[in-house]
Amino acid sequence: MKNTEFVNNALKYKGYGYVYGAKGQMYSKAEAERMAESGSKSDYYYLTTCKKWFGHYVTDCSGLVYLALGKKNMRRADGYMDSCKEKGDIKSIPNIVGLIVWKKGHIGIYLGDGKVEESKGVADGVVITNLKDRPWTKWGKLPDIDYSQPQPAPKPTYSFVLKRTLYWNTKRYGKKATNMKGDDIRLVQTRLINLGYSCGKDGADGSYGENTYNAVRNFQKKNKDKNGKALTVDGIVGQKTCEALNGKWEG
Numbered sequence: 001m002k003n004t005e006f007v008n009n010a011l012k013y014k015g016y017g018y019v020y021g022a023k024g025q026m027y028s029k030a031e032a033e034r035m036a037e038s039g040s041k042s043d044y045y046y047l048t049t050c051k052k053w054f055g056h057y058v059t060d061c062s063g064l065v066y067l068a069l070g071k072k073n074m075r076r077a078d079g080y081m082d083s084c085k086e087k088g089d090i091k092s093i094p095n096i097v098g099l100i101v102w103k104k105g106h107i108g109i110y111l112g113d114g115k116v117e118e119s120k121g122v123a124d125g126v127v128i129t130n131l132k133d134r135p136w137t138k139w140g141k142l143p144d145i146d147y148s149q150p151q152p153a154p155k156p157t158y159s160f161v162l163k164r165t166l167y168w169n170t171k172r173y174g175k176k177a178t179n180m181k182g183d184d185i186r187l188v189q190t191r192l193i194n195l196g197y198s199c200g201k202d203g204a205d206g207s208y209g210e211n212t213y214n215a216v217r218n219f220q221k222k223n224k225d226k227n228g229k230a231l232t233v234d235g236i237v238g239q240k241t242c243e244a245l246n247g248k249w250e251g
Contacts, residue, residue, distance in 0.1 A: 001145055010065075024057060101134075165238045185212070189203070
């Protein structure tokens with residue numbers, strides 16, 4: 001895998017929550033109970049400390065690297081650093097995208113120009129941080145990554161691409177409400193959920209019903225379009241709402 005592809009993959013997971021041992025799954029009470037049975041952390045940790053991430057997709061720091069690698073070569077943070085044949089003190093880090101940065105028990109992905117993506121912890125989830133503000137001690141080149149490519153800034157990464165207007169056919173003139181369905185709806189729902197807007201107990205099910213309609217309206221109430229103007233609160237995902245959700249509009 002090219003280093004630029006690795007970084008662009010990683011950026012797709014920005015906004016995921018953090019739960020120790022997670023690798024990109026949807027987090028719920030049932031999932032918390034399952035993870036608690038593994039014994040890695042206490043029941044209190046999974047069911048109470050991490051409760052804020054119920055209804056969100058989650059990953060820990062090494063899980064983020066695993067996901068960015070295409071769900072290959074899973075290791076813990078220290079294992080990834082140990083696998084690097086070329087590494088150095090963090091003060092000597094070259095400006096090469098896709099390097100890993102490390103401190104004992106924790107890992108991040110270097111985006112270039114002093115920026116790092118990391119699954120920081122329960123309080124923050126997957127965020128972009130400044131290299132200089134974090135206690136990294138080493139950098140390394142993963143053996144799974146080809147670092148011979150030029151080092152352009154990462155391309156803009158979209159949460160989804162939307163080719164049509166999405167909406168809920170509400171009940172009108174005595175007719176029953178009907179739901180739009182599709183993978184594009186599932187991608188929009190996933191983005192809403194990761195931003196903290198619930199789409200109901202079924203989560204990202206690919207069906208645009210009342211819960212998704214309400215989630216879109218709640219998002220529209222609190223956000224603006226790319227020009228800084230208030231979004232129309234209509235529960236419809238058109239170009240402006242799509243772009244506000246960090247989607248690419250091709251409708």
